[in-house]
Amino acid sequence: MKLQLVPAGRGVQWVRQGIRTFFRQPLALTGLFFLFMAAMSVLSLVPLLGNAIALALLPAATLGLMAATEETTKGKFPMPTVLVSAFRAGRQQLRAMLVLGALYALGFLLVMGVSALVDGGKFASLYLLGGELNAEVLQQGDFQTAALVAMVLYLPLSLLFWHAPALVHWHGISPVKSLFFSMVACLRNFWAFTLFGLVWMAVFLSMGLTVAIVAAILGSPELITAILFPAGLAMAAMFFTSIYFTFQDSFEVTPGDPNDATLPPRP
Template sequence: MKLNLVPARTGVEWVRLGLRNFWRQPLAFVSLFLLFMAVISNVSQLPLVGRFLPLMLLPFSTLAFMVAASVADSAPGNGNGNGNATGDVKKPTGALMFLAVARAMRTEWRSLVVLGLISAVYFFLTVLATAVVDGGQFVRSYFLGEAPAKEVLESSRFQVANMLQLCLTLPLVAAMWHAPALVHWHKVEPVKSIFFSLVAMFRNFSAYALFWLVWCGVVLISLACVALIATVVIGVGSLGSDAGAMAVGNVLMVGTLLALAAMAQASNWFTFRDTFKPD
């Protein structure tokens, strides 16, 4: 396995490929996203460990979407020249994508658990670090579920602590971006995969920065268009049923958010495919 340096414009191409890939199996991608959201929502309700289990599942969801996207990308006639990353030659269907995901989860679960533990421990330390700024208000609100008073929420120290925790989480996102895929496709050890993922993000920073910026633009434009459509629907509904128009508007907005989230996840496979090459 070797690192491939790509030009900045590749970030735009990753978004384009991700959008195209999503529309090959939109229902499968959205279903996969809803499945993980449902699991994360349920485990987050557990006492004590509920704050950390969603982080344990982060590597699993990352690899699941990359595997699903690789299957969709390997469809005959795509012209990508990569072959089938999962060994299947059939036309990709939703069932085939979920089967490939299940196979990957079963094969790599030990390494994914290790990555999940690292994620949870690191996140725990980032939350504790905020105590230096606000004296532990953010820590108590996060771990104990205490609702801070209004004056605490509006205080500069609490807001700085919140921002500090967010900034400290960014390296975790970079570390886990490629680590699960490196474990699966290149058989890299979990700790080494984190290092290689960080190096890849740093060496190709311009491409990844453009990738994120373009996705922000896609999300903003899409939500603006849906908001305009919803406004028209609600306006027309004011002549008839207000409740029905509001329901349609809400469904449009929620459906668009789900689709955009699944699209973004579907595009991550291409960032990995073009960044790491077999020896």
């Protein structure tokens, strides 16, 4: 396995590939993303440890969505069992994925902990435990600063774990090394990932604006909620579908490397 450098324009191609692949199996991929979100939500309801468990399982769940994309590129129908692909690859990879999940949970809780130093834990408590979000809370300066701090700190955490689940699952890389390789791959392909993020931001904003305009034309504000949820679900599924292609283009299979034997071929 070796790192590949790609041009900035590849970021746009990743978005296109994700959207195009999604429309091969739109209902299946949307349904899988809904199951993923539902499972995380149910786990978060477990007292005390629920949120930590949900966070720890997030890398494995993300890998499941990538595996579903890989199935779709092969012309197959991704079954719900694909979401647990990370737990069916053997004991060694299962253990590595659980370690990766624990590291992610610790990293995320650390980010929330730092934000709590800014506003006394209001943002972290709302994010992790839920509660009422109103205009008064949103207008508080320390709450806004805490949210900004959390966003800034989450970016490097996201880069560390962007490719890590796939590297552990398909390349057999150890959890700590996978974090290092993931960060290096994202930084070395900085402009491609920047364009990838900007294009997706534009797509999401365009979708929200379109829904609002349609609701205004029809004179029914209630339509915004009715349309926005399924549309947002589908858009999020497209985004997660595109992550698979960022991984495929960032790493090249090295002939003869036994760890790369299970890496999916390029579609």
